[in-house]
Amino acid sequence: MTLSAWLVLGAGLFCIGVYGILTRRNAIGLLASVEVMANAVNLLLVAFGRYHGTGDGQVFALFTTALTVTEAAVGLALVILLYRSRKGILVDSAAELRG
Amino acid sequence: MTLERPDRADPYLDLDEYEPEADLMVLNFGPQHPSTHGVFRVVMYLDGETIVKAVPYAGYLHRGVEKLCEKLTYAQITPIVDKNDYVAPMFNEQAVNMAFEALTGTEVPIRAQYIRTIVGEIQRVASHLLWLGTFAMDLGGAIGGGTSVFMWCFREREMILDLFEHLTGCRFHYNTHTLGGNRHDIPAGWAEKVHATLGHIAQRVDEYEAILDHPIFKARTEGVGVISAQLALDLGLTGPLLRASGVDHDLRRDAPYNIYDQLDVQVMTDTGGDCAARYRVRVREMRESIRIARALVDNVPPGPICGTKPIKLPVQTRVKDGQVYVALETPRGELGTYVIGGGDNRNASPYRLKIRPPSLHALSALPYVLPGHGVSDAVAILGSLDPIMGEADR
């Protein structure tokens, strides 16, 4: 396979994630879309690393994987907090910055 | 007297008092559930897996036995009440017959009293064996270590049923007690058989204790389902439940019947009031019952086993107007029988018969004990109460 094919695939995945970010109103749905985008970026990192011939791409991807999982954990803690204070997890309900 | 609901000082029967906005899950625990020991329902309000409120519903096995007894003759009642506490039928028969004897003023010969005491103690061992098996199964599952204990306990319980079969010809619903005594005399060789069986079981009890003596059993029972002595007294709990809460009370010693006044019954108490204490009390009671039965079985005095002629016709009983309450100590606690004699059929059937089942009182502890525990503990607690629904619902 050529690198361009992987790049286009990654771009497609990323754009789908962006679509999700733009349309979703549910915090967990948003989080899932973010995961899709992060995944696309990871895929690109690995692809670049492979065609570049070093392991650095994989190392980066590993770091970002760990980071995204961390983000998911903190994000869900926030979601639970949001649910406790708003009794719902639609992000519109947290429009104002008051606790 | 008004019929309004008493204002109970009870935080659990009014859910609104517990964090009204909490997301509670209502779980119908039963009536069809592997661990409800029959058909019994507890509506549990769960916060996660923690019970915040539990409402027990009994009555799924109600058969109207008490009403039925008003239509049956005194001789016919015995086999009917046999089915109440189907784990310890000997006590049911004995309870109603003792009440009828008190009502009619019939003397029970000393040999019959010995037989009643012996079969009662052996029955207590059988009942506790069944309880231990099912309790272990509640804790350990139908596919697991619990079943091993269950199978072992049933193996020994079968031996006791063999003893009863030898004595009465029946394994389960004996109909051996009758007004004024017993129907079946001790057959030849029965005493030796009792010694052999009970000696055997005494050793096996050590085995049960050995297999249950591990950290998981302790972790599952200690501190779980604590019933304080005050709560136990308030709710009218009796038997091992009361004794496990530290109250030294046993009808065999405190209000002796049969020949218990001549015996030195060791009353087993324990402190803590948790499932582990109930387990310890019952295991010790098994040993004590084995001791009593073995001590008595060699010394049964000769004589008749029934004070009256066997009742063939209903009119043969002579019943005075009046009422009696007779209680005896079953494996589950105080089984009381309240009989009012008289009415149109005064010589045939009681005017009113009321049974006080210890299991129903035990179940009334659930709303107080369950909240704060998880679903797993609920099973352990329910099992440790040893309810028999046939008796609780009647």
Place this chain on the structure above:
Amino acid sequence: MNPWLHAVLYSLVLVTVLMTCTAYATWLERKVAGRMQSRLGPTRVGFAGLLQPIADALKLLQKEDIVPLAADRALFNLAPPLTVFFALATAAVIPFSPGLLASDLDIGALYVLALSGLMVFPVWIGSWASNNKYALLGGMRAVAQGISYEIPLLLSVTIVILMADTMSLSGIVQVQADEGWFIARPFGLGLATFALFFVAALAEGNRIPFDTPEAESELVAGPTTEYTGMKFGLFYMAEYLHSIIVAGLGAALFLGGWDGPIAPGLHWMVLKTLGLWMVMLWARWTFLRFRTDQMMTLCWRYLVPASLGLLMAAAVWVHAVHGVS
């Protein structure tokens, strides 16, 4: 031979053998449990009840296939085959004797861990899709337990990887054949790691004393409450498969796999797997069940710190013996 053809043929044989083993594992378990409980186990179908597994399968096939009206139909039907699939996929990298394995992955040990981490999903999917409260509670328990015990399991295997200096399972077995079994590593290091692995694997496989997700006496049948017939059978089969594979994995990681005198490697591997599986059986029919919170306490308060400590000890030991390579 073409590697693709080899993989396909080997997988077919492996699946057939494993399925038969699973069927007879149920028979063996019932026989052994019967002896432990002073009864006989199956005796009626065939000689010594040997045809019992087939009769059971036939019975399950005849049962009515019920899908609850309020269930999520697609997910409900997806869950049972998925459990069996994940359980079988794990078997691909287990080395039964030198060269006898579907695929000698470089990262075989990690592959097994990744799949065993996925095992909770079909269970959760089934429990969610059933739309039943008991099933839901069971599913939540399964997921919580799965991700918690994943950590000590991962760490214990990491210790083995550290000692073996390779992640390939056949490589790990080869190292043990050359240098001695890992369970016999000095200072009790190997034994402690093995104990850690065994406990964590029992919990991952939902075996007693850790079978809280199923907990018949509390949750009726946990995630499988609403399943009938062969769908239930598939869950059941996956559980047995998983336990056999975990035993095989333990044999390969700690007990030297195919290594042994006189007899061929395959015999030793089968013998060790069977032995380990019997220990699991023994535990199953002896112990009672933990409570969920007690299981979590055991994992996070004792097993995770212990595994971290062991990992450090193993690192020091490897460094002292081999030096920096």
Place this chain on the structure above:
Amino acid sequence: MEQLAFGLVAAVLLYSALRVVSEDNLVHTVLWLGVTLATTAAAYVLLHAPFLAAIQIILYTGGALTLMLFGVMLTQRVESVEVPNAAAGQGRAAIVVALLFGVIAAAVVKTPGLPSSPPVDVPVRALGRSFLTTHLLAFEVLSVLLLTAMVGAIVLARKADPAPAPTPKPAPKAHDAHGEAHP
């Protein structure tokens, strides 16, 4: 064979990602995300990064997905299998996204000199070595970050003031049962 595998992986990846952003049921969303993540692991295998594939499954699918499932369970009033996953403004978003994709794809196609065949594989051992040599600082920073995130998540998700466990009041006395007024 490789073309076929790539096509398959790409198709499953895109389809599952589309389902993630278009599914009405939140649980289905999360489960489709699981398919996306697992298929990405397959893509890593195609890119000769099997170690990363395993890590992807263990961390993402085993960790993040489970977390999200817990998130769903903890924040919904679970009454049926239908958990709504609201969405709005699909039309406008689709246009924006299509434009974005067009730009990126055009950039990719127009860029000259993209390599078409990969050089040699990187062994896992070298990968691990680079963690503890070249990328040591990043590795350590990551571990600190993980710790911080763990503490932060626990602090955030903890109930502010745990409601005191209800203390059982004494059971009703026997005479209470007869309807006497009770304070």
